[in-house]
Amino acid sequence: MGKEFSEMTLEELWDLFPIFLVQHDDRWNEYYKEIESTIADLLAGYPVERISHIGSTAIQGIWAKNIVDVMAEISGKADMEEAARILEQSGFVKMSDETNRISLNKGYTKEGFADKVYHIHLRFTGDNDELYFRDYLNEHPQIAKEYEALKLELWKRYEHNRDAYTDAKTDFIRKWTSEARRIYGDRY
Numbered sequence: 001m002g003k004e005f006s007e008m009t010l011e012e013l014w015d016l017f018p019i020f021l022v023q024h025d026d027r028w029n030e031y032y033k034e035i036e037s038t039i040a041d042l043l044a045g046y047p048v049e050r051i052s053h054i055g056s057t058a059i060q061g062i063w064a065k066n067i068v069d070v071m072a073e074i075s076g077k078a079d080m081e082e083a084a085r086i087l088e089q090s091g092f093v094k095m096s097d098e099t100n101r102i103s104l105n106k107g108y109t110k111e112g113f114a115d116k117v118y119h120i121h122l123r124f125t126g127d128n129d130e131l132y133f134r135d136y137l138n139e140h141p142q143i144a145k146e147y148e149a150l151k152l153e154l155w156k157r158y159e160h161n162r163d164a165y166t167d168a169k170t171d172f173i174r175k176w177t178s179e180a181r182r183i184y185g186d187r188y
Helices: 009-014 027-042 078-087 129-139 141-157 162-186
Strands: 050-052 068-074 093-098 101-109 112-126
Touching: 009 027, 009 101, 027 078, 027 101, 027 112, 050 129, 068 078, 068 129, 078 101, 078 112, 129 141, 129 162, 141 162
Parallel strands: 068 112
Antiparallel strands: 050 068, 093 101, 101 112
16 A cells, blocks of 8 residues: 555655656547536536636646636635635545635546646635637737747746746746737736
8 A cells, every 4th residue: 555645755745746748639628527517516506706717727728738727717705725625524635724725636546647637726816827828829829839838848847846836837827918918907
């Protein structure tokens, strides 16, 4: 029997769950619809205002980690910890808990990634820059290809360091999210 995740060092976790990119897969939209339905059912009666497919798997035609990112926006008056507990009781695992943001996952096993892997981002309504970034890249394929090139370049350099991989993309994401917000205004 292998170690529990809580017993593993960050380096052991990164070795078990490396950064890996694959060509765009249209099945990601199906996976999103499945998990959207699951989350909606689990949080039925809870003030969920929007569930959205975000991240690179929501951007057409680019390479991405084979992980479907989902944002569930809840009312600002809701108890985010309670929403997270409901998801945890159904097999989701809390990855991080920041002020006004909780991330959970599903599909991480002691043997590595499952066939379907999800990251769920609980947010209060309006904390949704990812929607602007997603839309901008889908509407500007050349910028999406630049993002893909950046990710492909960073992949092997940071294959076993998720934090560095994410940090190295931050300036690009901020630049185009800011542009999207300028153009789209209060779309969301």
